């Protein structure tokens with residue numbers, strides 16, 4: 203018995219619990235249920251994959267949807283910085299797949315997808331099972347280029363967490379921050395472009411600063427950036443100067459030459475000419491598409507996956523679509539909002555092909571909110587369309603430096619409402 207979640211599917215007014223016996227009966231009685239259903243297998247139950255699975259399942263009763271995720275609980279990276287800052291509990295950013303299984307008839311498989319064979323149209327699970335598909339959607343998020351920083355391999359992440367995949371890593375970083383003495387130094391190393399959530403490191407700096415200001419006011423934050431500029435930079439720097447004067451030192455690439463190595467034993471980060479001894483070290487390494495995308499031949503030499511902008515179909519492997527952080531997203535940032543938006547376009551393309559549903563001209567949207575401190579939030583966003591070459595920005599907006607406290611508080615309230623809305627849109 204594998205650790206599969208049983209599903210219920212609502213056929214009209216009847217809710218049917220699919221037991222092993224019922225499944226066998228349905229196989230034995232195809233005339234009752236009609237022709238074999240098309241099968242969509244989604245790898246990765248995050249912002250992108252969860253949304254595709256839900257939208258395909260609710261879009262047609264003629265498609266069987268299987269969602270594979272390597273853990274029974276998904277903790278969002280979005281709002282994980284707020285968890286670090288003390289604004290959210292870990293439970294409030296953690297979600298199960300129960301509703302997707304119970305209310306949408308999605309077969310949820312808790313296992314790791316170990317391989318995808320584009321010729322045979324099969325996905326192999328770590329437990330050895332093989333699943334056939336008509337369309338596969340690959341949405342595994344990111345993995346790390348562990349060879350990019352000397353000494354920072356998979357073994358280093360316990361001592362120097364990246365916390366760029368949520369769950370255990372975010373908990374680890376929070377525990378280290380709680381255990382740190384007042385007067386300690388938090389060293390954070392934001393990665394080079396492109397990476398998951400461009401404003402994320404700077405929101406994290408803000409949230410750690412908020413925590414230090416309240417509980418460890420003699421502590422410092424040193425930022426060893428792999429870049430010379432960053433998302434919403436003026437807005438963040440203005441917020442840091444107002445709320446956390448003299449606490450944060452941001453050192454761009456031009457000053458340090460970037461992080462070259464780490465010494466895990468002494469919690470030291472090494473740049474061209476200097477060594478930085480950290481009380482808590484948060485090293486976020488360079489990134490690439492999740493490993494399954496690499497192994498399945500979906501990524502190109504950049505480490506990310508090229509797609510057809512109109513449908514999110516892979517340019518490398520037929521009958522496979524990709525959404526979320528793993529793709530080359532044109533002008534869109536790698537964000538949960540983007541992944542959710544791409545997922546709806548992808549679901550529509552699949553429904554058009556497998557269930558003859560009408561396809562509309564795709565539109566994409568994104569907004570990234572960042573909390574600087576209590577009720578002081580900023581945002582950046584845009585609308586996008588599919589061109590021949592890429593997902594292209596149409597028009598955008600960004601918060602202004604001279605906004606009133608009321609506007610900033612309103613932006614923070616918007617962000618909280620967005621979190622509730624997007625997680626309901628992903629997980630039902």
Ligand SMILES: Cc1cc2nc3c(=O)[nH]c(=O)nc-3n(C[C@H](O)[C@H](O)[C@H](O)COP(=O)(O)OP(=O)(O)OC[C@H]3O[C@@H](n4cnc5c(N)ncnc54)[C@H](O)[C@@H]3O)c2cc1C
Pocket residue numbers: 245246247248249250251270271272273276278279280281282283313314315316341342343344365366367398399402403406492493494525526527528536537538539540541569570571
């Ligand atoms: C600190 C931080 C703050 C952020 N804040 C925001 C924010 O405020 N707003 C926003 O929009 N975005 C934010 N993001 C970005 C957002 O989290 C990601 O862009 C989003 O999660 C990408 O969705 P995805 O579906 O591509 O990947 P994920 O959400 O990571 O989902 C991928 C899932 O697939 C699973 N998986 C991977 N490989 C396999 C496999 N082989 N088999 C089975 N399962 C597999 C993973 O475990 C995971 O559950 C933030 C990110 C970070 C790190």
